[in-house]
Amino acid sequence: MQINCYSCHNHFTMRREEVHAALDEMVSEGLSHYNAVCPRCGKANKVSMKQLKRWAPRWESSTAKEAKGKTKQEKAEEQDSVKGKEK
Numbered sequence: 001m002q003i004n005c006y007s008c009h010n011h012f013t014m015r016r017e018e019v020h021a022a023l024d025e026m027v028s029e030g031l032s033h034y035n036a037v038c039p040r041c042g043k044a045n046k047v048s049m050k051q052l053k054r055w056a057p058r059w060e061s062s063t064a065k066e067a068k069g070k071t072k073q074e075k076a077e078e079q080d081s082v083k084g085k086e087k
């Protein structure tokens with residue numbers, strides 16, 4: 001995604017992987033904005049989660065993925081294996 005620095009008006013690009021990493025970080029830390037640092041002047045440009053999601057429509061938070069990926073049975077098996085270790 002293209003970011004226009006509010007301070008020096010430099011255009012710089014955030015790669016998709018960076019956008020995904022930013023979104024993951026925001027979710028895990030409960031942030032509402034990501035600070036995209038301008039490579040030219042070093043100022044942090046605030047980017048809202050809404051904007052980032054627009055650029056990464058396929059992004060899903062890793063915690064949501066984990067919850068969806070596990071079936072009830074898998075969770076039960078996991079608990080069993082934990083109990084087994086205790087014995």
Ligand SMILES: [Zn+2]
Pocket residue numbers: 005006007008009010038039040041042043
């Ligand atoms: Zn700048």
